[in-house]
Each structure stands twice: as structure tokens, then as C-alpha cells.
Amino acid sequence: MDKKDLLSNREEAIALFEIYKPLLSFESVRRFEEYYYDDLSLAEICEFEDVSRSAIHDALKKTLKKLFFYEDKLEILKKRKKIAKSLSDYKNASGMNKENALKRLLEELENAI
Structure with missing residues (x-):
């Protein structure tokens, strides 16, 4: 998957998250759920956490990369x-x-x- 599509393929991201959620850190799970399930914007999340928008974006991309890495290896x-x-x-x-x-x-x- 193209890196620029990582945040846009919502359906696949959620499917992978449901499978590999136990392998993620608490912080990664919380941010993923806020963005994908609670439908909060990056700006809203960064406001709650008092960090930059790019920090949240990078954290979500990192989480998605982990999910795709796990899927690459395990193919569940x-x-x-x-x-x-x-x-x-x-x-x-x-x-x-x-x-x-x-x-x-x-x-x-x-x-x-």
C-alpha cells in the first residue's frame, strides 16, 4: 500500500486493527480509536493531547505501518x-x-x- 494512502483506507485499517489490536501499545490504540472510531480530526486529537498535529499524524501512520507489517507476516x-x-x-x-x-x-x- 502506498504510504500516502495509509490514513485514507479506513475500512482495511479498521479490519487490521480489530485483528492486531492486542499487539499495539495503549497509546496507539487510544489514538487509533479516537481517529477511526470516534471520528475525531487530527486537530481535535492534538488539542486534547496538547501535541502538534504532525505528531498525531506521524503516530497514526506509525500504527498503520505496524498493522500492515503484522498482516504482511501473519496474513490473518x-x-x-x-x-x-x-x-x-x-x-x-x-x-x-x-x-x-x-x-x-x-x-x-x-x-x-
């Missing part, structure tokens, strides 16, 4: 997406396609374990 979100796709394919298939979709789903589940 990637595996969940593959399983969800295989499950969806299975639900939407019929006949022989359903059997093939079930095989793919089982393979994805085995690979995820």
Missing part, C-alpha cells in the same frame, strides 16, 4: 477474506459447482489453520 486478514470468498462461492453454487466450491472452502480452511 488475507486468510479470512479467502475463506469468506470460498464460503460465498459455496453458498451461491449448485450441482457439481457446489461440490468444487466445497472442496475449495475446505482447502482454504485447512490452509488457515
